[in-house]
Amino acid sequence: xxxxxxxxxxxxxxxxxxxxRQECFxxxxxxxxxPLVNYLYRMLRYSEEAHDVAQxxxxxxxxxxxxxxxxxxxxxxxxxxxxNAAIDRIRKRRLRLVxxxxxxxxxxDGGWEFPSDDADPYSHSRxxxxxxxxxxxxxxxxxxxxxLIVMRHYGELSYQEIAQAKEMPLGTVKNKLFRGRQMLKxxxxxxxxx
Amino acid sequence: xxxxxxxxxxREWLFLEPDGELTSDEAARVEVYAAASAEGARExxxxxxxxxxxxxxxxxxxxxxEDEVMASLPPAGWSARHPRTxxxxxxxxxxxxxxxxxxxxLAAARLEPGSPFVxxxxxxxxxxxxxxxxxxxxxxxxxxxxxxxxxxxxxASAPNAIAFGAVVVGxxxxxxxxxxxRRRAPEATAARGPRKPDVE
Numbered sequence: 001x002x003x004x005x006x007x008x009x010x011x012x013x014x015x016x017x018x019x020x021r022q023e024c025f026x027x028x029x030x031x032x033x034x035p036l037v038n039y040l041y042r043m044l045r046y047s048e049e050a051h052d053v054a055q056x057x058x059x060x061x062x063x064x065x066x067x068x069x070x071x072x073x074x075x076x077x078x079x080x081x082x083x084n085a086a087i088d089r090i091r092k093r094r095l096r097l098v099x100x101x102x103x104x105x106x107x108x109d110g111g112w113e114f115p116s117d118d119a120d121p122y123s124h125s126r127x128x129x130x131x132x133x134x135x136x137x138x139x140x141x142x143x144x145x146x147x148l149i150v151m152r153h154y155g156e157l158s159y160q161e162i163a164q165a166k167e168m169p170l171g172t173v174k175n176k177l178f179r180g181r182q183m184l185k186x187x188x189x190x191x192x193x194x
Numbered sequence: 195x196x197x198x199x200x201x202x203x204x205r206e207w208l209f210l211e212p213d214g215e216l217t218s219d220e221a222a223r224v225e226v227y228a229a230a231s232a233e234g235a236r237e238x239x240x241x242x243x244x245x246x247x248x249x250x251x252x253x254x255x256x257x258x259x260e261d262e263v264m265a266s267l268p269p270a271g272w273s274a275r276h277p278r279t280x281x282x283x284x285x286x287x288x289x290x291x292x293x294x295x296x297x298x299x300l301a302a303a304r305l306e307p308g309s310p311f312v313x314x315x316x317x318x319x320x321x322x323x324x325x326x327x328x329x330x331x332x333x334x335x336x337x338x339x340x341x342x343x344x345x346x347x348x349x350a351s352a353p354n355a356i357a358f359g360a361v362v363v364g365x366x367x368x369x370x371x372x373x374x375x376r377r378r379a380p381e382a383t384a385a386r387g388p389r390k391p392d393v394e
Contacts, residue, residue: 025267029260037255047253058263063270127250134251152213153248159215178209185237185244192240192247 010074014065029058032075036082039155042138043086043147053089057082076164079155083147083165130191137187145180152177208237212245 008016008024010031016024036057041050060081068077138146151157151165159177163170185192204227207220216224228234299315348355 022264022267026260026264029263033255033259033263034252037259038252041253047256050253051256051259055259055263055266059266059268062267065270130247131251134247154252159213174206174210177213178206181209181241181244185240188244188247189240192243 011068011070014068014070014074017062017065025058025062028061028074032078035154035156036078039079039150040082040086042150042154043083044089045135049089053085054082057085060085072164073161075157076161079151079157079161079165082155133188133191137184140187141180141183145176145183148173148176149180149184205234205237208234209241211238212241 008027010028013024013028017028033054037050037054040053040057041047044050044053057078061078068074138149141149148162148166151162152159157165159170159173163173166173204223207216207224208227210216211221211224224238228238295315295318298318299311344358348358
């Protein structure tokens with residue numbers, strides 16, 4: 001009978017990387033690439049840019065790995081850096097005077113980013129309409145609610161992780177998520193009937 | 195819902211229910227509320243649909259992204275200052291020092307066949323200690339000499355004193371600049387907390 005080794009924690013993986021096992025970083029990338037890319041996509045709106053910034057964030061994390069404090073969750077640290085990177089990008093974009101309200105640059109390319117099982121034009125158009133409505137609803141939230149909604153739904157962080165990353169009490173996180181969700185529900189009311 | 199129940203609190207829990215982080219007591223109260231109130235049941239259904247809509251709007255990570263990240267990893271600073279590197283250097287130095295002392299002791303014992311090895315080693319240690327004391331004295335005297343010469347030069351004229359002051363200020367400024375530049379390094383900023391956003 002073989003016994004399966006338990007999945008290593010993030011902190012254990014970091015310790016292995018610092019011992020020279022660089023391949024363990026691949027495991028961390030595998031664990032966090034989906035929530036990180038989705039989080040950045042919701043913050044930045046452009047899929048290519050979200051991937052580029054996610055790559056930069058992973059590299060920054062890798063370079064600073066010896067400063068990781070295992071008493072905090074790795075995800076908290078990662079998303080703090082991602083948040084700062086996203087804010088930097090938005091600031092740079094503003095400096096270039098590019099409008100935040102232009103349509104998504106890759107929304108027309110179909111391709112890999114919004115796979116849909118529905119081939120007929122009506123479903124495709126309806127899906128796209130819903131996606132745009134969600135994007136607009138999230139963009140319409142005040143920043144303090146938007147970032148928490150994005151962290152929770154797209155970054156897949158727990159309340160505790162959000163509280164740590166944002167340095168705010170757990171009760172405040174819950175209240176802001178409640179209010180943010182309430183606003184989203186009102187904005188998207190037309191899409192919420194079964 | 196009991197008459198002492200806070201409706202606002204239960205509604206907040208209803209909105210947080212999809213996250214699966216309610217306590218069993220909170221979840222039970224939401225259950226009772228949704229069962230007793232048509233409005234509560236409707237909101238619960240709408241929140242479930244909202245969750246599905248959001249899930250459907252997630253994008254897929256592009257193929258090969260993990261490989262791209264792994265291929266672009268730079269040599270990290272921490273790998274260069276890994277503790278094992280220092281241990282190797284220290285161990286090599288200790289081995290060299292030990293070997294040199296042993297050879298010197300053996301040679302000394304051969305030159306004075308009558309004296310035992312331990313006495314020869316003690317003589318070597320004495321010799322090294324005397325050399326170090328002499329070296330320290332010489333170094334102290336040299337610094338004192340330099341200080342005296344510099345003092346004489348500064349006292350000789352006002353321009354000399356001003357030039358010396360400018361050199362001191364310049365060196366301090368260079369040190370301050372190099373410290374500021376190090377604090378701005380990307381790894382250092384990465385380790386800091388969240389920034390205040392200026393987007394709305």
